[in-house]
Structure formats: C-alpha cells, structure tokens
Amino acid sequence: MLKNSESSERCPVGEALKVIGGKWRLQIIHEIGTEKRRFGALKRAIPDISEKMLIQELKHLVAFGILHRQAYPEVPPRVEYSLTTYGQKILPIISQIRSFGEILLAKAD
C-alpha cells in the first residue's frame, strides 16, 4: 500500500523538473542542442553563468545521463559535451520554449 501511495506521488512533471529544472540546465541543453560543445564555447554562450556553476551543472547533467562528456587526450586537453540519446528527448521541450519565446518577443515589440 505504501509503495502504491509513494509511486502515485511521483508526478512526471515534478520528477522531470528535479532533473532539468533550475536556472541554467535548460539553457545549457539548448546551447548544446545537436552539436558537440566545448566548455569555453558554453561559457561564452551563457556569459551570466559563473565558471563554478557551469562546471557543477555540466556534472549534474552528465550524472543524470543527459550529457555525454568526451575528453580527448590532446595538449591542451579538449573536452566536448553532447546530448546523449536520452538527453535528446529534452529537445522537444526546448522547441516549445522557443515557441513561447517567439510569442513573448512579439508581445514585447
């Protein structure tokens, strides 16, 4: 009984927001999109994020299986982030956010 009651509390929206909610995660996923992006490129694309926070959020997204981190044994070392197949399932959310953003910008004009 307890188990049922627990599982009925696991709202898909709430569970998803635990993983992709927060100030930066959707922005990072949007900036990566279908590309491979280096740390420095992400930092430049999201200038308001601190380096510490970007590192933390990338680690979180890698830990949740949303991002793939590829380190190349080069000098200087090169690290690229891309969405995993699982992470790509977040892109339809980004598309809907874009649609809303277009409405928002049209409203602001």
Added chain:
Amino acid sequence: MLKNSESSERCPVGEALKVIGGKWRLQIIHEIGTEKRRFGALKRAIPDISEKMLIQELKHLVAFGILHRQAYPEVPPRVEYSLTTYGQKILPIISQIRSFGEILLAKAD
C-alpha cells in the same frame, strides 16, 4: 545597426527562460494548470518551496502577465491564481516536460 545587432541577440529560448526559468516557476504553472488555485493549495502542492519564495514567484508571474490574481472581498480574504490567456501558452511546454518525465520514470523503474 546597433538595434539590429541587439535584436539578433534576443534568442527566443533565452528570453523565455528569463521569464519561466528558475527552480519553481514551471512547477507553479503546472500546479495551477487550467484551474484556479489558492495560495494555501499551492503551498501544499509544492511543500519544498518556502512561503516567502512562493509569494515572490507568484508576484513575478503576475507581473509578467502569466498569472491572474483574483482577490475576493470575503472574511477571511480569499485570493485565487489562474493562468491568463498568455500564460496558457506555457502549457504545451508542461506537456512536453510531462512526456520527458514519463520517459524518466520508465527509465528509473
């Protein structure tokens, strides 16, 4: 020229996330959905949010025209929040978040 360059920087995704990004806003919008919700009901639905933060986030969403705040002249006073027509345009984002949440829960099982 400057104006063009400025407007080209206004990415719809980034602009949308300025309004609906953050830890709580999409959760609040999800909890309201197509209903009218009282402050206390929202507080119970999102137990992890502090009362101060919920007040702040509701004010933000009202200021951005996403929520309508209806105060009834009753004793005790009753205040209800609902999505405006504009705010309802965020619901397709919630639907996509739900789809991702269902994938996430299926993956976790």
